[in-house]
Amino acid sequence: MTEVTIAVAxxxxxxxxxxxxxxxxxxxxxxALSSRRLxxxxxxxxxxxxxxxxxxxxxxxxxxxADCGIVGRDVLLESEPDLLQPLSLNIGACRIVVAAxxxxxxxxxxxxxxxxxxxxxxxRHFGARGIAVDLIELAxxxxxxxxxxxxxxxxxxVETGKTLQDNGLTIIExxxxxxxxxxxxxxxxxxxxxxxxxxxxxxxxxxxxxx
Amino acid sequence: MSETLSRIPAGMRYYSGxxxxxxxxxxxxxxxxxxxxxxxxxxxxxxxYYSLFEHGMGRSQAHHAxxxxxxxxxxxxxxxxxxxxxxxAAATLFAERERPLRLCYVAPxxxxxxxxxxxxxxxxxxxxxxxxxxxxxxxDMEALAIVCEVLERLKLDCDSLITLNDVEVFxxxxxxxxxxxxxxxxxxxxxxxRNADDLGRFLARYSHEPEARPxxxxxxxxxxxxxxxxxxxxxxxxxxxxxxxxxxRLWSVVESLHLADRFEIDLGDVSxxxxxxxxxxxxxxxxxxxxxxxxxxxDRLTASFGQEEPAVGFVFELxxxxxxxxxxxxxxxxxxxxxxxxxxxxxxxxxxLFVAARRKRELGERVIITASEVSQ
Numbered sequence: 001m002t003e004v005t006i007a008v009a010x011x012x013x014x015x016x017x018x019x020x021x022x023x024x025x026x027x028x029x030x031x032a033l034s035s036r037r038l039x040x041x042x043x044x045x046x047x048x049x050x051x052x053x054x055x056x057x058x059x060x061x062x063x064x065x066a067d068c069g070i071v072g073r074d075v076l077l078e079s080e081p082d083l084l085q086p087l088s089l090n091i092g093a094c095r096i097v098v099a100a101x102x103x104x105x106x107x108x109x110x111x112x113x114x115x116x117x118x119x120x121x122x123x124r125h126f127g128a129r130g131i132a133v134d135l136i137e138l139a140x141x142x143x144x145x146x147x148x149x150x151x152x153x154x155x156x157x158v159e160t161g162k163t164l165q166d167n168g169l170t171i172i173e174x175x176x177x178x179x180x181x182x183x184x185x186x187x188x189x190x191x192x193x194x195x196x197x198x199x200x201x202x203x204x205x206x207x208x209x210x211x
Numbered sequence: 212m213s214e215t216l217s218r219i220p221a222g223m224r225y226y227s228g229x230x231x232x233x234x235x236x237x238x239x240x241x242x243x244x245x246x247x248x249x250x251x252x253x254x255x256x257x258x259x260y261y262s263l264f265e266h267g268m269g270r271s272q273a274h275h276a277x278x279x280x281x282x283x284x285x286x287x288x289x290x291x292x293x294x295x296x297x298x299x300a301a302a303t304l305f306a307e308r309e310r311p312l313r314l315c316y317v318a319p320x321x322x323x324x325x326x327x328x329x330x331x332x333x334x335x336x337x338x339x340x341x342x343x344x345x346x347x348x349x350x351d352m353e354a355l356a357i358v359c360e361v362l363e364r365l366k367l368d369c370d371s372l373i374t375l376n377d378v379e380v381f382x383x384x385x386x387x388x389x390x391x392x393x394x395x396x397x398x399x400x401x402x403x404x405r406n407a408d409d410l411g412r413f414l415a416r417y418s419h420e421p422e423a424r425p426x427x428x429x430x431x432x433x434x435x436x437x438x439x440x441x442x443x444x445x446x447x448x449x450x451x452x453x454x455x456x457x458x459x460r461l462w463s464v465v466e467s468l469h470l471a472d473r474f475e476i477d478l479g480d481v482s483x484x485x486x487x488x489x490x491x492x493x494x495x496x497x498x499x500x501x502x503x504x505x506x507x508x509x510d511r512l513t514a515s516f517g518q519e520e521p522a523v524g525f526v527f528e529l530x531x532x533x534x535x536x537x538x539x540x541x542x543x544x545x546x547x548x549x550x551x552x553x554x555x556x557x558x559x560x561x562x563x564l565f566v567a568a569r570r571k572r573e574l575g576e577r578v579i580i581t582a583s584e585v586s587q
Contacts, residue, residue, distance in 0.1 A: 062328045064500025081328065082501075086405040086430075187495045187502065189405070190372050190475065193433065 003046045003195040004188075007066035009054035009075070012159075013180055016091040017070045021049075024199075024206035046195075058083060058183060067188035067196060073178040074157050078118045084189050087182040087200055090207055096121060098173040099164050100153035101146055115145030116155040125155065125175050143167045222325055222333030226533075234533040237365065238317055241338045241527060244360050248353070250315035250340050255296035257318075261286035266515045267295020269485055275322040289321045293337055294512070294524060301343045302516035310344030310520070317529070329500035332530055339506075339526035343513065346521035348460045351490045354506060354523050355461075358494060359470060361504075361527065365536065371496045371503075374433070374477035377458050378487050378507075380442070383450030384426055388417050402481050405430045422447065433477040436462055442478060457489065483507070490523065498535045503528055553579035 008017050026047050032040040039050045057071035058081035115136040116122045126133045145151040264273040276288035319336045362368045385395045401410040417423040425445035432438045439459050465474050491507035506525025513520050558564040568578045
C-alpha cells in the first residue's frame with residue numbers, strides 16, 4: 001500500500017532526484033523509469049512518484065495530493081506556497097541572479113526594465129531597494145531579452161554561468177542561492193508523521209553519505 | 212447567456228442537493244453540541260468598520276478584507292473574521308454580564324485572498340465558540356473537549372489529530388535572544404515551515420547565547436508527553452518553562468480522559484503568534500490537505516476594545532468539513548432529512564389540493580405538488 005506520494009520536478013532536477021532516492025533505498029524498476037508513465041510505484045510498493053512540471057510541485061503538495069515534493073528553491077521563492085520545508089537537499093545547486101550586458105550603462109534612474117521568469121522574486125528584490133521596475137514576464141530564453149535590448153537587465157536562474165557568458169552578459173548581483181528542497185504538506189506532516197519522518201531521515205542519511 | 216452573467220467570481224460557489232444537505236447537517240450537529248455545553252448563539256453584523264478588524268486580527272490579516280467606504284467616508288469591510296466582532300460585543304454589549312461568557316456562531320467570512328491554494332475560497336463559513344472571562348487549564352480543556360466531541364459525532368475521531376502548543380514557548384525564546392521585530396518574524400517563519408537548516412544558520416548569529424543552539428531542535432519536537440520532557444532539557448528560560456508546565460497540566464488531563472492518542476504536542480506550530488497569547492491548537496483530518504479547525508487562547512484581544520479579559524476559542528471550517536465528509540460519502544450523516552420521499556399530491560381543484568397539502572403539513576409530513584396538473 002502506498003504510504004507516501006512524492007511529487008518530483010521534471011527536467012533539470014529529475015535525474016539527480018532519482019539518484020538520491022536510489023541512495024535512500026527507494027528503488028524503481030528500470031521498466032517503470034523508462035516508461036512514459038507520469039506516476040510510478042517503487043519496488044517496495046510504499047512510495048509513489050508523480051512527475052510534474054517544477055512549478056506544479058508545490059500545487060500538488062499544498063493540496064495534499066502528494067505528501068512530499070522535491071523542487072528547486074527558486075520555485076518556492078517565486079510561488080510562496082503554504083508548505084513545510086524541513087530539508088535542504090544538496091542537489092540542483094544554482095543561483096538566482098540579476099544579470100545585464102557587459103556594456104550596460106552603470107546605473108539607471110527612473111524605470112528599470114527587467115525581463116524574467118520570476119516576476120515575484122524580481123519585484124521583491126527591486127522593491128526592497130526602492131527601485132521602480134517594469135517587469136517583462138517571459139517563458140524562456142530570458143538572456144535574449146537583455147541581449148536584444150527588450151530589457152535593461154534580467155533576473156534568472158544560473159547554474160554554471162556559461163549561457164550568460166556566451167551571450168555577453170555578466171552577473172551584477174546574486175539574489176539568492178537555490179538548491180533543491182524537500183517540501184511537505186502540513187496535514188501529511190502531522191497525520192503521517194511516522195512514515196514522513198522515516199522518509200526524511202533516510203533522505204538525509206543518503207545525502208550525508210553521498211558527500 | 213452572456214459570459215458576464217454566467218460567470219461566478221473566483222473563490223465563490225453554490226451548494227445544492229446532497230452536498231447542501233450534508234453541509235446543513237454538519238452545521239446543526241455542531242450547533243447542538245455547542246448548545247449542550249451551554250454556548251449561546253450570537254449573530255454578528257456582516258459589514259462593520261474596517262478599523263475594528265484591523266484591531267482584532269492585526270493589519271496583515273485584515274488587509275485581505277473586501278473594503279468599501281460608508282456614506283460618511285469611513286472605511287467599511289465585509290466581515291473577514293468573526294472573533295473580532297464577538298470580542299467587541301463582549302466588551303460593549305455584554306460589559307455588565309456575569310462572566311464567563313460562552314458564545315457560539317455560524318457565519319460566512321469573506322477574504323479577497325484565499326489562505327492557501329488548498330483552500331481556494333473567498334467566502335467560507337466559520338462555526339466557532341468563544342469562551343470569554345475564564346482562565347486556566349479548565350477553560351482550555353473545555354474548548355478541547357468540545358472539539359473532541361465534534362470529531363466523534365462526525366465520526367472523524369479515528370483519523371484526525373489535534374496538535375497542541377503554547378505560543379509562550381516561542382515568546383520566551385525570542386525574548387531571551389533579544390530579537391528585533393524583523394528577526395522575530397524571520398525565526399517564526401523558519402520554525403513554522405520546519406526549515407531546520409536555515410533556522411540553524413539563523414541561530415548561528417546568536418551563538419553567544421548558550422540556549423541558541425538547542426532551539427534548532429524545537430522544530431523537530433512533536434509527539435506525546437516525551438516532547439515536554441525533551442523540551443525542558445533544551446529550553447530553560449522561565450517564560451518558556453511556564454508555558455511547558457501549562458502544556459504538561461493540560462496533557463495530564465488529556466491522558467486521564469484516555470484521549471492521548473488523538474493529541475500531539477507540536478512546539479513547531481507558531482503560525483499565528485501575534486494573535487494568540489497561550490495555548491494554540493490545530494485539527495488535521497486525513498483527506499483534507501489543510502487544517503479543518505484551529506483555536507487558542509487570545510487574552511489580549513478584548514483589551515483593544517477597552518476591557519482586558521482572558522478568552523479561549525476555536526473555529527471549524529464548515530466548507531472544508533463538508534468537502535471531506537462528502538468525499539467519504541458519509542451518507543449516514545445526511546440520511547436524516549434526505550431519505551423520506553414526499554407524498555405526491557395531484558388534482559385539478561386547487562382548493563381541494565391545497566387543503567389536502569396543508570393537512571399533511573400540519574402532521575409534519577413532506578408533500579410534493581405535481582406541477583403538470585396544477586398548471587391546467
